Amino acid sequence: MLLTDNNRVVIKVGSALIAPGNEGCSPKYLSNIANFITQYRQQGKQVILVSSGSVAAGRKWFNEDKPSKRMKKAMAAAGQTDMMAIWDRLLDMPLAQILLTHADLCNRERYISIKETIESLLANGVIPVVNENDTITSEELKVGDNDNLAAMTAAAINADTLIICTDVDGLYDKNPHTHNDAKLLSTIESITPEIYSMAGGAISSTGTGGMQTKIEAAEKAADHGIDTLIINGFKAASFEQLLKNNNPGTHFLSIPEPLAPAAHWMTHTVRERGELVVSDSFATANASDDESVLTSDNILEVKGQFSVGDTVLLTTDDGTHVAKAQTNYSSCLLNYIAQDQEDTAPEDQYITKNNAIISTEHLTVLENV
Numbered sequence: 001m002l003l004t005d006n007n008r009v010v011i012k013v014g015s016a017l018i019a020p021g022n023e024g025c026s027p028k029y030l031s032n033i034a035n036f037i038t039q040y041r042q043q044g045k046q047v048i049l050v051s052s053g054s055v056a057a058g059r060k061w062f063n064e065d066k067p068s069k070r071m072k073k074a075m076a077a078a079g080q081t082d083m084m085a086i087w088d089r090l091l092d093m094p095l096a097q098i099l100l101t102h103a104d105l106c107n108r109e110r111y112i113s114i115k116e117t118i119e120s121l122l123a124n125g126v127i128p129v130v131n132e133n134d135t136i137t138s139e140e141l142k143v144g145d146n147d148n149l150a151a152m153t154a155a156a157i158n159a160d161t162l163i164i165c166t167d168v169d170g171l172y173d174k175n176p177h178t179h180n181d182a183k184l185l186s187t188i189e190s191i192t193p194e195i196y197s198m199a200g201g202a203i204s205s206t207g208t209g210g211m212q213t214k215i216e217a218a219e220k221a222a223d224h225g226i227d228t229l230i231i232n233g234f235k236a237a238s239f240e241q242l243l244k245n246n247n248p249g250t251h252f253l254s255i256p257e258p259l260a261p262a263a264h265w266m267t268h269t270v271r272e273r274g275e276l277v278v279s280d281s282f283a284t285a286n287a288s289d290d291e292s293v294l295t296s297d298n299i300l301e302v303k304g305q306f307s308v309g310d311t312v313l314l315t316t317d318d319g320t321h322v323a324k325a326q327t328n329y330s331s332c333l334l335n336y337i338a339q340d341q342e343d344t345a346p347e348d349q350y351i352t353k354n355n356a357i358i359s360t361e362h363l364t365v366l367e368n369v
């Protein structure tokens with residue numbers, strides 16, 4: 001039995017389901033998904049849709065066989081309205097468009113604003129339809145695939161389940177499109193390197209990331225206490241099974257002791273933009289010790305360029321990861337400070353463990369990051 005306590009669900013729909021055959025949006029597969037969403041909502045469940053397909057939908061207006069990254073952004077801009085329009089036609093309920101970049105999710109203020117907006121939409125019966133804002137993203141700013149975006153969204157709003165609708169039945173032990181003897185895996189209890197080694201990339205011209213990004217998404221979700229299902233969105237039977245609380249594809253179980261929300265955000269959403277090499281005494285100090293305040297004495301090196309509010313990785317000289325932290329100072333100022341120019345710093349406290357969120361046992365997770 002599955003999905004019984006499944007009250008808040010993020011459903012991610014891949015491009016091949018939205019615009020099959022690169023001929024623009026089609027209701028061919030989406031009507032099953034729309035019916036499923038309608039029935040789920042009638043059962044009192046809240047649904048958040050993460051919909052790919054803007055590039056695939058917009059492609060028909062461009063005379064490009066192999067579009068460049070730049071051209072794909074234009075296709076996304078053109079196709080996004082079509083993609084929203086088809087959902088609007090198939091779902092007899094109000095929809096809200098939410099376009100995000102990774103930079104939005106990494107910024108604490110914007111992250112909280114995204115959460116609050118989605119909560120307000122759900123409280124008023126409006127379905128949020130999330131996609132990456134491909135038009136304005138650069139390599140640095142983007143999540144890059146909607147599987148990971150869906151997992152980050154699911155974590156942000158404390159969903160119970162992430163359902164990834166794709167063009168195969170679930171995760172196989174090898175790519176079923178290239179191996180006739182591939183076997184479908186029905187339950188994954190723990191996401192190990194062996195599981196990752198089974199995944200290949202996308203081979204279709206519309207998909208991004210293949211199974212690799214779906215496993216990454218399942219891992220992000222699992223660490224937040226969220227189960228993930230990968231199902232075949234082409235088949236009406238997948239949705240009939242889901243409505244009966246059965247697993248129609250691959251079910252990834254969440255971990256028994258999920259990370260605290262702030263630690264999860266730091267670990268799985270935020271990307272570090274630089275590195276501070278810190279002294280061993282800082283790395284091993286308890287949060288209450290004097291040593292736990294990061295001063296010019298225990299910053300050994302500043303690597304990379306970052307601004308106030310960016311996340312940095314704290315490491316020791318031998319490369320051990322100590323923590324991730326949001327910095328209150330730019331790399332420029334910290335570089336100056338680390339070179340013993342303390343008098344230029346407004347205070348003798350540059351980054352404290354109060355702002356540090358942790359991936360190792362050396363430090364304790366502290367709140368309000």
Ligand SMILES: Nc1ncnc2c1ncn2[C@@H]1O[C@H](COP(=O)(O)OP(=O)(O)O)[C@@H](O)[C@H]1O
Nearest residue numbers: 014015166172174175198200202207208210211
């Ligand atoms: N081990 C595997 N099991 C299933 N599919 C796999 C595997 N390895 C690679 N794939 C590929 O992943 C594809 C699904 O990912 P993708 O094309 O990105 O779809 P979507 O657009 O739904 O995100 C499948 O069509 C398949 O070619």
Ligand SMILES: N[C@@H](CCC(=O)OP(=O)(O)O)C(=O)O
Nearest residue numbers: 015052053054055145146208
């Ligand atoms: N944001 C892109 C989709 C990116 C993506 O991950 O696509 P897919 O692998 O089909 O889910 C778009 O709307 O075209």
